[in-house]
Amino acid sequence: MKNQWYTISVYSENNVGLLNRISGIFLKRHINIESLNVSKSEIENVSKFTIVIHSTEDWARKIVNQIEKQVEVIKAYYHTDDETIYQESALFKIASHLLFDERQIQNIIKESNSQIVTVSRDFFVLAKTGRRHEIDEMHDALEPYGIMQFVRSGRIAVSKAAMPITNILAEFQNQ
Known part of the structure; x- marks a missing residue:
C-alpha cells in the first residue's frame, strides 16, 4: 500500500x-x-x-x-x-516598502487571490485561503522578498x- x-x-x-x-x-x-x-x-x-x-x-x-x-x-x-x-488559511507578514517598491509583489497578490488584511508603516499582512499547495506556491513566490512572519491554519x-x-x-x- x-x-x-x-x-x-x-x-x-x-x-x-x-x-x-x-x-x-x-x-x-x-x-x-x-x-x-x-x-x-x-x-x-x-x-x-x-x-x-x-x-x-x-x-x-x-x-x-x-x-x-x-x-x-x-x-x-x-x-x-x-x-x-477542504481549505487552509495562512497569514504572511511582509515589509511595507515592498508593496510599493516591488511591482512583482502586487502581481503575486493578484494572481494568488489573496487579500491585504492590514497595512502599517513597517509591514502589511496578506491572507490566503486555499489548498495546501496553493499556500505553498504563494510562500515560495514571496520568500525571495523576505517574509517577516508566516502562519498556516489546520485543515x-x-x-x-x-x-x-x-x-x-x-x-x-x-x-
Whole structure:
C-alpha cells in the first residue's frame, strides 16, 4: 500500500485530556500529524477534530479504530482528499516598502487571490485561503522578498458523502 493524504474526522464530547490521548495514538505508531484543527461541530455540544496524516489506508483505518475506543469519542471517520472539500488559511507578514517598491509583489497578490488584511508603516499582512499547495506556491513566490512572519491554519474539511453522525447521535440519545 502506498502513502497518501487522509483526513480523519473525530466527533467527540468536549473533555479535558482527549487531545492528549488522541495524539498519543499517533505517537505510538510513529505517524506525524500534519495538520490539526478542533472546533465545535454541526451538532450541539459535540466537538470535531480534523486531523491530516500522510500514511497508508491500513494505518488510517487502525488509527480510527483506536480513536473510537476513547470513551468520549462518538464516531471517527477517515477520508482521502478526493472524498473531501477542504481549505487552509495562512497569514504572511511582509515589509511595507515592498508593496510599493516591488511591482512583482502586487502581481503575486493578484494572481494568488489573496487579500491585504492590514497595512502599517513597517509591514502589511496578506491572507490566503486555499489548498495546501496553493499556500505553498504563494510562500515560495514571496520568500525571495523576505517574509517577516508566516502562519498556516489546520485543515478544515467536510466530506462529499453524507456523514451519518447525526443519525448515530439521535439513536444514542434515544437509548
